[in-house]
Amino acid sequence: MKLIKFNDQILLLEKSGAIIWPEKSTAIISDLHLEKSSFFAKNGIFIPPYDSLETLTKLKEMLINNKVKKLILLGDVFHDSKAYERLEKSSKKIFESLIKSYEIFFIFGNHDKFIKIPNIKFFNTFSEQNINFSHEPQIIKKSLICGHLHPKIILKINGRKISKKCFVYSKNIIILPAYGKFTGGLDVRNKEFSKYLDSNTIFFPLHNNKIYKLTNYL
């Protein structure tokens, strides 16, 4: 767990890739891409059908461990707008128990913008305590927490290449790593990120149930 200050709020960056906002008893996560495997199966690519179960189990554990009450989902929770219907029994059970146990704020992502699920509040953007939440990053004056880009960092250390999902933490913006099991990542050196980075940006790579901190990386 790493502690950061963002817009005068204390936030905790959690080792599985979530942000905990202790003052609001809230967890923030992004890009679960549930049912990505069955989406691929539709195209004849039969990757193992256990991604939703894996991701949701990890999520549930994290929520229980951190004793939060609210959950902000930053979009692309489902891989496509029909993915919710494809959730099979055991995964659906976990998802429904989450709806019952937590107050959920669901921000649409580009993958799931037409999704409908009973008992969930949907938003295009959302804000609380002067912090804005959206799926895609954008340059705004206020502080923004978002996802979408699946940041990953590639380090070259002693000739080894190490590639890890990471948080991107700049003064006005935090970009979350993708929380889903089968989600790939985009190198933070890709030009998609450049608008949101400066020399003070800090990266927090996730690895083996630990979180690391890299300053002065770029």
Add this chain to the structure above:
Amino acid sequence: MLKKNYKLNSDHIITNWIKKKGWFLFQHQIDLLEKSKKGLDVVLNSPTGTGKTLAGFLPSIEDLAQNNTKKLHTLYISPLKSLTYDIERNLKKPINEMNLDISFGTRTGDTQFSVKKKQLISPPNILFTTIESFVLLMAEMKKDLFEKLKFIIIDEVHSIVNTKRGELLSLNLVRLKNKVKPIQTITLSATLKNPEEAGNYFCSQNYVILKPEINKKISLKILNSKNKVPWSGHMADYACEDIYEIILNKSAIIFVNTRAQAELLFQNLWKINLNNLKIAIHHGSLEKKLRLKVENQMSIGELDCVVATSSLDLGLDWGEIDLVIQIGTPKGISRLLQRMGRCNHRINGEIHGYLVPTNRFEFIECNAAIGAVNDLDIEDIPEKFGSSDVLAQHIIGVSCSQDINTSKLYAEVKKTWAYRKLKKSTFIQILNFLVDGGYSLKNYKQFSKLKKRRNGDFFLASSKFVNKYKLNVGTIVESQMLKVKLNNKSLGLIEDWFIQKLSFGDTFLFGGKILKFESIAMDTVLVKGSKAKNPKIPSYAGGRMPLSTKLSKRVLDFLNDEKQWKALPKNILSWLEFQKNKSIIPPNNTLMIEYFKKKNKNISEHFYIFYTFEGKNVNQTLGFILSKKIENLKINPLGFVTNDYALIIWTDKEVINIKNLLNYKSISKNMFEWLENSSMMRRNFRKVAIISGLLDKGFPGKKNFKQLNINSDLIYKVLKKYENNHILIAATNEESRRDLVEIERIESFFKKIKNNVILQVLDKPSPLSVPLLIEINSEYLDKSKTEEFYLKSYEEKLLKDVGLNEID
């Protein structure tokens, strides 16, 4: 000299042509013609320059001369694209000179779509093709196309037998023979240890082996350089001038083992090319046009020298090449003989060759190789049973053109030599995998790729899967490749991971040019020309063959026989003497371990070098196992490297009593379990997943969103967790077992050393270990452990650099 006039009718077309030329037919050529007339399949095993190719085509030429059907009559299949063009070129001449009305054409991945389409409608009599293009042709399965097919000629079979490509080919051959009968098969090779293998693999039960007794004299020497052989390295820089002097007077092919060597040597030769010799480069990553240009120039004698990788190993016939130069050892006798055969294609000509060791260790290896060549001590090809991933690919291939009847297809597959022991249950498991993934706990029934008809047969659910199959056909899995473009001109393909290691503005060698890395756009690397002095060299994965057991044994024997050292040049001799002083020469029947500590900035690493001389595979397996055992002692193994002679493991702490780890009983126990989480298993899983069609190969130029890609490592992990009996896990285990775990060899090694282990504690690397320490092929262990170590130290270093403390 072998000679005998072929007694056909005196006005026989082939006899006349041979007479006119003032030539003779060789006995084996005549034999082949006669045996094939009796309807027999033939395995011809004959050295290069003995008219092997002509022999193979004689039955076709004779038959077509008498009754040409205007249909596809002969299919020539080669493992190498460039070989198909070469054979076409070489066959054109006699056919024209005999004034025969025989049509021919090539069909490879490079053939234009319009030409391919035309071939399906009006095929040539003789079609020259590659394994993959033949397999694709089978997916079309235009029945009347093969109606009059009489001969299939398979070239260079030694490189196909007992490989996945061989499996794919033999599955398709059986299918073809089931549809069209009879087809006669003729297989050709110059270096087959057991011709029976080729016969079993590709021929019907009635085949004959023709093995003419022709011994070409081989004169093979180690290049005597003015400079000293360096301690380490793989580039042979030191010998560049000596090589140049040789090629000044004689035309040569210079073979290297890696593409990096090719690039560098080519650069270095041009730097000193004051006489403006025409020197070219040839390797598999180069753009097709560039490769073809070199091949053409070579065939018409325009070049003085070509630097080539294994891309030119096989049968290309270039007439007057005076000699072959081999940089580094070729790692096996059969490969060395194959390469030597590239020169002097005359039956009585002596073969001249030079070996150029790139480091001191290789000097000894080269010595051993020459001994083995003189004794014609060729390696066996280990037998390999048919793999599941190849069969999975084949079944989809079959389904592209017909329904699948489970028992009929099973019976057909079992007819191939490779799959003769295939269990029905395995076959069904593979089929289920293709239907909907074959998962037992959950299923994708609603998305089936193969659907069931009422009669129980399966059919392919959508035609889009046909296209997907065609794009992914084959068993060669390469890493992600990017196009290299200079001023909008494509130069070839380069590995994605190599580019990832570069920063913008870095320079590198490619296709003999120095290039500056400018930018990446989609899947293309844009570069500019550069004159930088020290460009990086892409070191390509793969292409490095393990040294054969026979050579390793010869090397160890040489080291332990000081009388033989006299033959060594001074600097090599003093290197071994130095080793004797600083440590010891690794004795026969004993395992020698050297230990030293190395401080690298703020990380200190402990190195252990195990001199086994048991070949790379054994060393790699030992590496995995010993690392695991070291880990159990709460010490982090940071990595290991292996080569054919030794294994080096480095750790973050000293391993006390390392000798105790070398107990065979505890090593053999759970050997496979230990290997389960290795990078080797993950790599093999990726291969299996791609060949079996679970994942796409990934193509340059194709739209490719990295965020949406699925990492094969993740799939492997999840599969192991939920479906440990899945067919792909089984196939991965099978592949890995074959790759590495030579349990029997490890066992016999430990029996041989009988607990004789010597530990040499040194304060720095020994002379003998220096070349090994620079070995490029490295294996990493449980990544999570090592990465943790390096991430942590990296983090610490960075924090220290900027004077920040961790806020935790």
